[in-house]
Amino acid sequence: MKFADAALYEVKIAGKNNFASYKSSLTKKKHHNQLGLGLKALAAGDPTPLLVMQMDTKEAIYVNKSLLEMFGCELSSEFYDYYGQSLLNLISPGDQARVKEEFTDFVESAVDEERFRGDCQILTADARTLRVFCDMKYSVNQRYGALVYISFVPN
DSSP, X not given: OHHHHHHHXXXXXXXXXXXXXXXGGGTXXXXXXXXXXXXXXXXXXXXXXXXXXXXXXXXXXXXOHHHHHHXXXXXXXXXXXXXXXXXXXXXXXXXXXXXXXXXHHHHHHOOTTOEEEEEEEEEOTTSOEEEEEXXXXXXEETTTEEEEEEEEEEX
């Protein structure tokens, strides 16, 4: 059941009319969590949750197809390996110090539903540099604790 569930989430992230066979890399990390994200959250004004990061572990626990495409990854497992439990792995070296300071300041003082917006350059897994606008939302989830939802929008 666990193997089928891991493959199912790969298909959900890849979009309709796809299939996936189980691979051991899909269950090495527990990234395929249901966060209760849905139309109600989107209708309430939440940004599209392209990346959801759990603050206790600094893990990326949810990514969608748009994020995979932006970062040049085919599967979420490829993105999680590239991410490597650090948001800074996604940021271009010239912006890393500033983004680290801004992000740290934001999460240290954020309260539930607070937002931070800024821009930076990201470095994709296939070595492209893209300027993006980031919309971050801090949220406290009963099941997962403190989360940050990050939407990357190309500038």
